[in-house]
Amino acid sequence: MSIFTDLIEDFMEIFMDDFSVYGSSFSEKCHFMVRDGIVLRHKISEKGIGVDKAKVEVMMSLQPPTTVKTIRSFLGHAGFYRRFIKDFSKIVRPLTRLLCKEIKFNFDSKSLAAFHTIKGALVSAPVVQPLD
Structure with a gap:
């Protein structure tokens, strides 16, 4: 059993x-x-x-990650929807580079732009929209 x-x-x-x-x-x-x-x-x-409007509100209120741990968490959650976001891996490249041990953590403007692009994609169709 x-x-x-x-x-x-x-x-x-x-x-x-x-x-x-x-x-x-x-x-x-x-x-x-x-x-x-x-x-x-x-x-x-x-x-x-x-x-679920509560889910969209939570995503909209997300603040940019400040540590390697919060970037890893954000990418883990966002990765669940990667198949719905065109060029997901290209968009998040500045964030994934920050996860490398050889790279000094520097959350620059490219990283911030990547975060906002993915965040915007997470609250737009077809990610949060139901299937017809």
Whole structure:
């Protein structure tokens, strides 16, 4: 048996056409009959699929990275969307160079421009827009 199956058996009992979810609080259980919710980073409601505005606001409020660790974190999150951003690797080259051990950390104007370009791409279509 897989770990996933073992986990389900600890919290859920499945019958032919029904199931029960166990938990010590309501927040641990599934919610049914809700009007909207976030699924795969998109807001799903009776109006259809939309963008999670909170996610866009967080991306817009990002400040430029100041350390190697924050650059690595930013590139890790942005890299998830690299297939949606044309020339991603070319754009982030000034940032990735700062990750090299031989390079002195100097967040210059090229690095700042790269950060703002990627940040702008992350909040524009098709990255945060739902598929049709």
